Amino acid sequence: MITLHHCPQTRSMRTLWLLNELEVPFQLRSYPFDRTLRSPEFLSLSPAGRVPALEIEGERMFETGAITEYLCERFSPDGLGRGPGTPDRMTWLVWVHFAETLSQHTAALTQQHVALFEDHMRSPIVMKLEAARVRKCFDAIEARLSTPIENRDHLLTSGFSAADISVGQAVYMAQHFVALQDHPALADWYARITARAGFEAALPRGDGIYAQDFYPPWPLE
Numbered sequence: 443m444i445t446l447h448h449c450p451q452t453r454s455m456r457t458l459w460l461l462n463e464l465e466v467p468f469q470l471r472s473y474p475f476d477r478t479l480r481s482p483e484f485l486s487l488s489p490a491g492r493v494p495a496l497e498i499e500g501e502r503m504f505e506t507g508a509i510t511e512y513l514c515e516r517f518s519p520d521g522l523g524r525g526p527g528t529p530d531r532m533t534w535l536v537w538v539h540f541a542e543t544l545s546q547h548t549a550a551l552t553q554q555h556v557a558l559f560e561d562h563m564r565s566p567i568v569m570k571l572e573a574a575r576v577r578k579c580f581d582a583i584e585a586r587l588s589t590p591i592e593n594r595d596h597l598l599t600s601g602f603s604a605a606d607i608s609v610g611q612a613v614y615m616a617q618h619f620v621a622l623q624d625h626p627a628l629a630d631w632y633a634r635i636t637a638r639a640g641f642e643a644a645l646p647r648g649d650g651i652y653a654q655d656f657y658p659p660w661p662l663e
């Protein structure tokens with residue numbers, strides 16, 4: 443049995459969405475987003491105390507990109523995955539891993555807006571810089587989705603894949619800090635992919651880390 447170790451509204455939601463789409467049996471173990479991730483038991487699953495962590499086939503895996511590649515290889519090489527030698531393989535790898543480029547900026551913004559609860563700890567400059575870097579990532583996704591190739595309404599010309607899940611979930615986290623309105627192709631694609639039942643089933647049930655839908659930028663002094 444596959445076990446996903448998960449904190450709602452974090453990168454592990456990406457693995458949860460993927461598992462839902464793969465329709466493989468799995469069990470979910472949810473944790474609060476706190477020092478529980480530093481317990482010896484959790485560190486034995488994920489040595490830096492991060493989610494997602496996955497138990498599969500008697501092994502323990504961490505790193506979302508590696509987990510995505512492995513699950514697709516095992517359960518959907520030509521469906522949600524794109525195997526070696528297939529036309530979209532290179533592009534699939536690029537976008538599956540681009541999700542992390544976006545998520546690292548969202549993690550910094552989450553730290554600033556959510557985790558640092560005392561105002562004097564926060565840095566409006568860091569918030570501004572990280573939001574600008576999120577916008578740059580949105581520009582990259584917008585450019586990809588706006589390239590006029592007939593019949594491409596997903597990141598890959600060959601249709602919906604784990605690349606959409608990976609980047610889509612990264613956008614789900616990022617849009618708590620940067621609105622999608624200036625990126626119309628991205629916003630259309632995001633609305634389309636998040637209408638899927640697999641995404642809906644990965645949403646938190648009132649227990650996420652974001653208390654607000656949107657965290658407005660702080661004004662610089």
Ligand SMILES: N[C@@H](CCC(=O)N[C@@H](CS)C(=O)NCC(=O)O)C(=O)O
Pocket residue numbers: 452453454479491492493494504505506507542549
């Ligand atoms: N590159 C790693 C990053 C994992 C990561 O940092 N996850 C965050 C949640 S989005 C986490 O577990 N943070 C807990 C912490 O930093 O203590 C991956 O993609 O799995």
